[in-house]
Amino acid sequence: MIVLEKVNKVYNDTFYAVKDVSLDIEKGEIFGIIGLSGAGKSSLIRLFNGLEEMTSGKIKIEGVNISELSKKDLLNKRKKIGMIFQHFNLLKSRTVKENIGFPLEIDGWKKKDIEKRVEELLLLVELEDKGDFYPCQLSGGQKQRVAIARALANNPKILLSDEATSALDPKTTKSILKLIKDIQKKMDLTVVLITHQMEVIREICDRVAVMSRGEVIESGKTYEIFLNPKSDITKELISYVPLQEEEEIKYIKKPGNKIVKLMFLGAVAGDPILSKAVKNFGLDINVLSGAMDLLSGMVIGHLIVELMGDMEKQNKAITWFQSVDVGVEVIYNGI
Ligand SMILES: Nc1ncnc2c1ncn2[C@@H]1O[C@H](COP(=O)(O)OP(=O)(O)OP(=O)(O)O)[C@@H](O)[C@H]1O
Incomplete structure (x- = not known):
């Protein structure tokens, strides 16, 4: 779907913000690009839709080399690539409906068609009752929902997300990520998101590329990277990830098998308690999750x-x- 071959972006003739990046992003996947501040993520993602021109290399979208497109064709291609940003970039003087319909106005749609499409999009992002509000009357999460609706107005095939959840609190972040995932499925979108938060990657990305100093230093399936991070930077990024909230983990309850939380403090944490219980009581014990x-x-x-x-x-x-x-806290008593 999106293929990058040895892409470079050089500023001031010498500074490589993006260096020799090659990626192959498949149709319908959510692909994450992660790195610390200054790694080159924004510089890279802005090349995908021609917001910035690359210095050298090749970017192919659905087989088309975007640097070979005429200005008009590039503009048409860009319509099929939606983008959302950290600070939402909404027009303050326009209502929610007018913000969402803006790209369609520019595209010359009839007023009636715009109204119909905007209603559909309001439903999609669950803001049916906020259409006549102005951005200043909305929460951060709601603003991002408006931005997502606007980005999808033209029925794009690709959605680019530039730190879309970085300005949001953890709960709102989760709801926006869930929305992106739901929409990705509904519209069969290919999503490329950049972030500095590994928990965003954990939450929704199928695959991830880790960037440092303009280069991709590691990439692969998300679970593989989490299980076996190779570079120090990846290890560092993973170390910041907060543990998953216990109540969010859905344990599979099987009648006849109790699920219990065992809490250890001090010396007992070093004892082989589980193997003793297995031996003493002839039970099988399956560890579902844990933290020390x-x-x-x-x-x-x-x-x-x-x-x-x-x-x-x-x-x-x-x-x-x-x-x-x-x-001991019994989570499920087996009945
Ligand atoms: N227009 C520009 N001119 C010169 N240097 C630039 C320009 N834009 C970005 N850079 C430099 O390129 C490097 C990468 O910046 P970029 O914004 O792509 O990183 P990032 O990973 O997105 O970081 P952040 O998350 O902090 O935005 C930085 O060192 C930055 O100073």
Whole structure:
């Protein structure tokens, strides 16, 4: 869908903001480009739709080399590439409806058709009741929804996102990422997003490229990069990722198997508690998730486990855990 071959962007004749970048982004995937500040992400993504001209290399979109297009054809191509930004870039003096319909006005659509399309888009981004509001009357998340609707007005095939969630709080970030994912499926979009937050990559990207000093230093499927990061920068970016909120993890509940949270504090965190429980009670124990941390030099942590075996033995194991100072919270009692 989008192929980059040895793309360079040089500023002031000597500074490589983008250096020898080659990527192959497939149709219908959500592709993330991550890097620390100054890595060259914005410079790179702005080349995708010709907002900036590359210094050398080749960018092909659906097989078409964009640097060989005439100005008119490039403009037409750009209509099929929507873009959203960190600071939304809405027109302050226009209502939500007028902002969303703006690209269609420029494209010469009839008033009636614009109104119809805008209504569809308001529904898509769940802002049906905000059409007559002005941007200053909206929250950050709502502003980004308007920007997304505007970016999709022309039915693009590609959506570019330049740090679209960086100015939003974590909860709003999640709702915007969910919206992008839902829309990607509905419209069969190819999404390229740049971010400095690895949690954004974890949340929605199928594949990711890590940039540093203008170069792609590592790329692959998101889970592979998380499981086996190679470069120090990737490791650093992953280290900033907050742990997933427990309540967001959906455990598969199987009747007959209790799910319990075991909480460890201090010395007991170093004991082979699980293997002792397996031996003592003849149970199978399946670890579902967990985390360990250091708090004022003391090891603390918890594990969410599934107990498998005779219910009587499961109850005995719980009593035993408590007797050896492991906190127990039953998440699912197996019935
Ligand atoms: N127009 C320009 N002229 C000269 N140098 C530029 C220009 N635009 C960007 N740069 C430089 O290119 C490098 C990459 O900048 P870019 O904005 O692409 O990085 P980034 O990864 O998007 O960082 P951030 O997340 O902080 O925006 C930086 O060192 C920046 O100073």
